[in-house]
Amino acid sequence: MAGAHRRRAPRPSPRTKERGALVVIGAPEPAPSEPSGAAARSGGRDRYFDALRAFALVRVVTYHTFEWPWLGLVFPSMGVMFALAGSLMARSLERPAGQVIRGRLRRLLIPLWAFALVLGVAMLLHGWLPGADVLYWVLPVGDPPGNAWGEQAWAVLWYLRTYLWFVLLSPLLLRGFRIAPLPVLALSLVPVLLLTTVWSVPDGRLGSALSDLSVFLFCWLLGFAHREGVLDRLRPAVVVASAPVLMAAGGWWAFHHRIDGSYDLDDIPLAQALWSAGFVLLLLRFRPDFGWPARHAVADRIVKVFNARAVTVYLWHEVALMVSVPLIDLMWNVPALERDLPLDSTWFQFAVAWVLIAAAVALFGWVEDLAAKRGPRLLP
Numbered sequence: 001m002a003g004a005h006r007r008r009a010p011r012p013s014p015r016t017k018e019r020g021a022l023v024v025i026g027a028p029e030p031a032p033s034e035p036s037g038a039a040a041r042s043g044g045r046d047r048y049f050d051a052l053r054a055f056a057l058v059r060v061v062t063y064h065t066f067e068w069p070w071l072g073l074v075f076p077s078m079g080v081m082f083a084l085a086g087s088l089m090a091r092s093l094e095r096p097a098g099q100v101i102r103g104r105l106r107r108l109l110i111p112l113w114a115f116a117l118v119l120g121v122a123m124l125l126h127g128w129l130p131g132a133d134v135l136y137w138v139l140p141v142g143d144p145p146g147n148a149w150g151e152q153a154w155a156v157l158w159y160l161r162t163y164l165w166f167v168l169l170s171p172l173l174l175r176g177f178r179i180a181p182l183p184v185l186a187l188s189l190v191p192v193l194l195l196t197t198v199w200s201v202p203d204g205r206l207g208s209a210l211s212d213l214s215v216f217l218f219c220w221l222l223g224f225a226h227r228e229g230v231l232d233r234l235r236p237a238v239v240v241a242s243a244p245v246l247m248a249a250g251g252w253w254a255f256h257h258r259i260d261g262s263y264d265l266d267d268i269p270l271a272q273a274l275w276s277a278g279f280v281l282l283l284l285r286f287r288p289d290f291g292w293p294a295r296h297a298v299a300d301r302i303v304k305v306f307n308a309r310a311v312t313v314y315l316w317h318e319v320a321l322m323v324s325v326p327l328i329d330l331m332w333n334v335p336a337l338e339r340d341l342p343l344d345s346t347w348f349q350f351a352v353a354w355v356l357i358a359a360a361v362a363l364f365g366w367v368e369d370l371a372a373k374r375g376p377r378l379l380p
Contacts, residue, residue, distance in 0.1 A: 046290075048287050048290035049087070050303050050306075051303055052080055052283065053080075053084055053306065054302070054303045055077075056075070056080045057077075057313050059071060061313075061350075061353065061354070062350070064318060065321060065349060066346060067264075072265035072266060072275070073251070078159065078216065079216060079275075079279065080276075080283065081159075082219040082223070083219040083223045083226070083280045083283075085220070085223060086220035086221065086226075087223035087224070087284075088227075089166070089167060089220075090174055090223060090224045090228065092104075093170060093171060097171040101167060101170075107311070107372055108160060108167075109371075110368075110370060111312060111368055112140065112157075114367045119319070120137065122149075122150060123149060126147065127147060127149070128146065128150070140157060140160055140164055141161065142205035142209065143157060143161055152318050153322060156315075158208065159314070161208075165209060166213070170220075173221065173224070177221055178228070181225060185218065185222070185225060185230075188217045188218045188221050189218050191214035191217065192214035192273040193270065195210065195211060195214050196269060197270075214269070214273070215272050216276070218276075218277045219276055219277065222277070222281060223284075231281075231284055239282065239285045242281065243278040247275050247278035248278075250265075251271070251275060253274065257270075305379060305380060308380035309368060309380065313361065317353070320359075324349050327352060327356075328343055328348070361379075365380075366378065
């Protein structure tokens with residue numbers, strides 16, 4: 001916004017999806033990262049995975065602030081998050097499946113319930129009248145309901161719903177994957193292809209769930225392939241030849257099936273699936289030595305906080321963006337702030353949002369500790 005007469009902070013329009021982060025998800029997966037290579041042999045953390053998850057969360061917040069369509073091509077954060085979570089899930093399923101699923105549900109649902117309590121009360125105060133589908137806030141096998149006032153905050157819960165379904169399906173998926181890893185991996189792109197070109201996606205919650213599961217199934221199974229050592233057994237030449245083909249197909253589909261002139265992968269499921277598949281395949285097959293953050297205390301600390309508070313960052317980042325708008329509006333009423341701060345800049349809103357996200361981590365992050373059966377801490 002230009003000019004001193006503009007009195008409103010820039011505000012990102014609500015998005016129904018963020019596929020191209022939380023997350024969390026980007027998604028968020030608060031458990032220790034899957035060790036690989038030397039880390040696996042020593043039983044330590046995989047700092048490369050930790051860094052990818054932290055970067056994916058930052059990318060999600062950046063996208064929801066600026067909505068640059070090219071961000072999904074530069075780094076498809078949600079595909080990365082699902083792949084990391086898939087690897088962790090395969091590792092965890094070395095234990096009894098029921099025990100693993102209960103633990104994953106506890107880590108996911110308790111922070112969600114805290115979020116639902118706060119946002120639900122706020123939406124009630126803004127005229128929301130919940131119906132029987134309010135139970136999706138208790139167990140989000142479908143998208144939780146809400147009103148238009150809170151849509152920017154609750155729309156991102158599609159990731160948690162998709163993650164929940166992948167967790168529930170993982171014992172069966174892993175069993176099938178172990179029978180024929182490469183054929184199952186290749187066939188996992190068939191559902192999104194059929195839903196895009198042959199069948200119509202059903203309306204409502206069922207259609208949304210099927211669409212998101214089909215888009216990110218390949219990435220989830222890539223996580224299995226990483227954990228099971230399938231990727232390491234693939235010759236580099238095969239990966240270098242295959243991944244660019246997938247990405248080229250995804251890019252071609254995106255630019256030839258634009259939505260309102262935009263090539264944003266969020267709005268083009270098949271393009272998202274193919275681009276993410278090739279991108280994540282390269283990321284997981286060619287894993288660099290990422291030990292340098294451990295030698296830099298500040299960087300190491302930041303990465304650890306992002307990983308330990310991934311669910312909190314993902315859940316509350318849109319609320320932070322919403323709150324930043326009236327907060328910056330108030331700043332316009334202070335002459336010194338109006339004169340000295342770039343209140344009309346989206347970059348300034350981005351900075352304010354991160355301050356508010358940090359406040360959310362301080363206020364609600366300890367819920368993740370309780371969900372993990374740890375003592376609550378202000379910061380991990």
